[in-house]
Amino acid sequence: MTEMSPVRLFVRLPYRDHAACVGEPPEVFFPERGDWQAVEAALSVCARCPVREECLEDNLNETDGIVGGTSAKERRRLRKERAKAHGYNRVQDMPYSLRGVVTPIPHGTAAGAKAHRRRGEELCRRCREAENVRRLERAERAS
Ligand code: SF4
Numbered sequence: 001m002t003e004m005s006p007v008r009l010f011v012r013l014p015y016r017d018h019a020a021c022v023g024e025p026p027e028v029f030f031p032e033r034g035d036w037q038a039v040e041a042a043l044s045v046c047a048r049c050p051v052r053e054e055c056l057e058d059n060l061n062e063t064d065g066i067v068g069g070t071s072a073k074e075r076r077r078l079r080k081e082r083a084k085a086h087g088y089n090r091v092q093d094m095p096y097s098l099r100g101v102v103t104p105i106p107h108g109t110a111a112g113a114k115a116h117r118r119r120g121e122e123l124c125r126r127c128r129e130a131e132n133v134r135r136l137e138r139a140e141r142a143s
């Protein structure tokens with residue numbers, strides 16, 4: 001599947017069609033620790049990407065790899081900065097109802113469905129679909 005996006009979470013998002021990383025080998029975005037040349041290569045793809053901002057917002061919670069023109073460390077710093085702007089030291093200290101303004105829900109995943117529930121929200125369409133798929137898979141395994 002050569003046109004697979006390297007980023008697990010946004011594969012299904014509408015702006016995927018414009019992503020500069022579509023068609024790049026996924027491993028480009030997961031450079032070895034300390035391999036600065038490889039990091040630069042990944043960042044240069046993001047630098048020419050027209051949907052970098054949307055991508056970063058959607059993947060701010062990603063703990064691995066280069067995404068949205070940032071490293072995991074930079075994303076950690078960004079999350080922290082945003083929590084601070086709301087008067088909290090860390091995202092973990094924030095009430096669930098407020099976390100959405102700092103770390104977006106990873107829609108379309110099981111984690112996304114869980115996050116909606118914790119915040120007392122209805123599941124969005126993509127999270128509901130992801131849950132249905134999981135349920136079907138579980139039922140298939142059990143039968
Ligand atoms: S910003 Fe980078 S990771 Fe995100 S869609 Fe663009 S090229 Fe891909």
Ligand SMILES: [Zn+2]
Binds near residue numbers: 107112113125126
């Ligand atoms: Zn959702």
